[in-house]
Amino acid sequence: MRSTYLAVLATSSFLMLGCGVKNPRLISATTADRPADVTLTMNARKFEFEPAEIRVKQGQVVELHLVTTDRKHGFELKPFGIRAELPVGQPVTVRFLANQRGEFEFRCIVFCGMGHLGMKGKLVVE
Ligand SMILES: [Cu+2]
Numbered sequence: 001m002r003s004t005y006l007a008v009l010a011t012s013s014f015l016m017l018g019c020g021v022k023n024p025r026l027i028s029a030t031t032a033d034r035p036a037d038v039t040l041t042m043n044a045r046k047f048e049f050e051p052a053e054i055r056v057k058q059g060q061v062v063e064l065h066l067v068t069t070d071r072k073h074g075f076e077l078k079p080f081g082i083r084a085e086l087p088v089g090q091p092v093t094v095r096f097l098a099n100q101r102g103e104f105e106f107r108c109i110v111f112c113g114m115g116h117l118g119m120k121g122k123l124v125v126e
Pocket of ligand 1: 074108110111112117
């Protein structure tokens with residue numbers, strides 16, 4: 001199961017390298033050997049993320065299943081080193097350790113139309 005999961009992550013990374021996002025990062029090193037404490041599905045579409053706000057507790061390993069159906073989008077959560085491209089119909093899983101408390105913005109990093117710059121959301125780590 002775990003090896004399948006890692007293979008999927010590796011495949012996704014490989015595919016993204018050919019699609020324009022520089023240095024995609026789907027997983028932060030600190031979480032590689034820990035199961036997720038929180039697992040959420042997040043939908044990306046013009047020009048929003050649903051849910052647009054997620055709340056977790058400090059110290060939790062968070063796994064996000066990112067899904068897009070209308071066109072290619074991206075997902076960046078800079079403070080946690082996460083950066084991904086989201087092709088249509090190809091869910092991408094990212095995971096990170098919520099090791100700092102506060103409010104952090106995530107955003108789309110693939111130009112997707114006139115509302116692209118407003119395509120953002122908020123992670124709250126309590
Ligand atoms: Cu966009």
